[in-house]
Amino acid sequence: MAEPEDSASRADRAAGDIRSLLISGGLVPGQRLSETALGETLGVSRNTLREAFRELTSERLLTRRPHAGVFVAVPGLSSIIDIYRVRRIVEGQALGTASPGHPAGARMHTAVESAADSAAAGDWVAVGTANMEFHSAIVALADSVRLDRLYANISAELRLAFGLLDDPEYLHRPYVERNTHVLGLYDGGDSAGAAAALDAYLVHSERTVLAAYSRRIPR
Amino acid sequence: MAEPEDSASRADRAAGDIRSLLISGGLVPGQRLSETALGETLGVSRNTLREAFRELTSERLLTRRPHAGVFVAVPGLSSIIDIYRVRRIVEGQALGTASPGHPAGARMHTAVESAADSAAAGDWVAVGTANMEFHSAIVALADSVRLDRLYANISAELRLAFGLLDDPEYLHRPYVERNTHVLGLYDGGDSAGAAAALDAYLVHSERTVLAAYSRRIPR
DNA sequence: ACACGCATATCGTTGAACAATAGCTATCAG
DNA sequence: CTGATAGCTATTGTTCAACGATATGCGTGT
Missing domain, CATH: 1.10.10.10 (Winged helix-like DNA-binding domain superfamily/Winged helix DNA-binding domain)
Structure with a gap:
């Protein structure tokens, strides 16, 4: 940097x-x-x-x-829901309509590798950071500075919410494999399939976070 | 208010x-x-x-x-391009996946009517304002405060750009009919068709604005 | 246990002060 | 006449001190 x-x-x-x-x-x-x-x-x-x-x-x-x-700020359940709604719209479109060979593809690869390394080392918060970088790279596929900024803000908010939760392994471990899967589909030229897998990813992740969240903070 | x-x-x-x-x-x-x-x-x-x-x-x-x-700020061509990229992603998804009977539908109707009235009166900047309200209502279909805010910012930027152009009639007249068309499709339950029409709308609008813009401001 | 009123620390906002600098101007060399 | 250079000046960047306004905590009384 x-x-x-x-x-x-x-x-x-x-x-x-x-x-x-x-x-x-x-x-x-x-x-x-x-x-x-x-x-x-x-x-x-x-x-x-x-x-x-x-x-x-x-x-x-x-x-x-x-x-x-x-x-x-103390992100509430409504914030989590809203953030995931934005993510599904923005990441889904960015990945689904990306032009092949986009430079952000390289970022996605390094992020996935970094996540795998950190997972092997057992450093789950580093895995979380790498995963976020992966999704940030997905948004970068849309080539929009305004969407990039929106996503940077959302990521920071989400980090705030994750900070309220313990057990980062439970939060981040399942997604390194899912990210690899999404990246494989994208590399294979199946943008639609990648977008669909990503959407399933986000639904799953949102559910997990919401559950952990409402368990920790009532209301 | x-x-x-x-x-x-x-x-x-x-x-x-x-x-x-x-x-x-x-x-x-x-x-x-x-x-x-x-x-x-x-x-x-x-x-x-x-x-x-x-x-x-x-x-x-x-x-x-x-x-x-x-x-x-002096919005440049790159800003216009970026803004329309965001609009196509956000408005398209919001309209295409909207649940029927959403309260924002009422906002869309009043906006279209207001645009028609202003057009009859020849007040083209009022038409522009009503058109923007129409699209703001479309984004509201997504039920995301973050997207609403993003769109409010983008609209303000776009207004800045429009201010650099003269001939508001040329800029806004064609779209009151197009908006009516989009709304008709949406009311008829054809969300996909409405989204497609909207996308064509945005492509056309972007091209018009870019042309007028590069005519007025070199580089 | 609960409501009420007071005290106080903190915020909200202002005005003045000073250093740093961008941009203008005048000078001067070629 | 043109171009570069040096100095001037107005404006920004930042700090500090002050004062009114108010949210919050505490004590009192019932």
Whole structure:
């Protein structure tokens, strides 16, 4: 990756830092983010931090409660359902109508291999990351920067939700094989079949996540 | 509509004001937005205005050039292409897989009627607005708040692009009939046919806009 | 146990200040 | 006359301090 750590504005860097804390688990869903405290930690002023908050709030990673502060978003069941609805529409179309030989195919391959390696090593959160990269590559087949961005946001939200669940092996293990299967169909030129397999994948994954989710968080 | 003009934060209201100025033509693409001047106009401080800028920049309505200021975005050909790509994917799936009797159907009807009325009155920009509402209702068929928001952003961008073009009659007239046709197919239960007609619609519209666009703005 | 009212810390917003820099302008060499 | 260079200036990027507004917790009383 590039290193935009000093070229970007301070608010942009703060937003990136917060994003990193979110995926690393340094900030957990529901947690309140004090402007002064977090500003001091990140080394930015309150106003600058507020700009970062704006950005992250519009990405649904943070939630703003007026006069009470900003909180790390707690994805609810409705969010999960909505996210999977978007995924089925976007990923399905992207994979089903992709032109053969698209450069994103390479990304899909490396992601699948990386997932297999991590699975062999037993590192299930790395498997989860690789799986997400696989699906991000699928969306990239559509060649749309706007869909890419939408999907990046959705992935971050989903990571937040996964963070609420334990047992990452149960969450990610079944899908490395399914991803391989989808990739095989796509490579074989059967885009429609690949899309159908992907749809089944997503239905299964949504059901699993929803079940684990409602088990953990009532309502 | 509701009246959230005093409940929302000042930055939110400022962002809304700027959005209104963008669609009303009070701000034109390429124009530079001075922080002090615009802040005085909207009655907010520089810091608050900057928060609004963050939000609108993340929606691609404004562009930030470091140390040079924020500018009203100038949608390029690549943006138009990208937007129509998203529209075909999202609208097509939403319409093609919609469950019958969805409440958004009513929105589609009122939008088509409103477009017809405005067309009879010769108010072509109102026709454009009604047409956009029609397509927004189509996206609402998917029942996804995330897709709704994506589409709202895209619509705003598209309005920006349309603002660069003159001759709104040429841009919007052909589509009131096409929308009626699509709606007829959908009402008749032929979702697949409606989706196909819609896709043809979008291909035609994209071609028209791109042609007018490259005629007006070289490169 | 519950409702009510107060206290306080935090948010929301402003204004001023200063460093950094992009873009203009005037100068000057060729 | 053209082009490059150096300096000026207005604007942005960022911080800090201040103050009103309000959500939340605590204590009181019933």
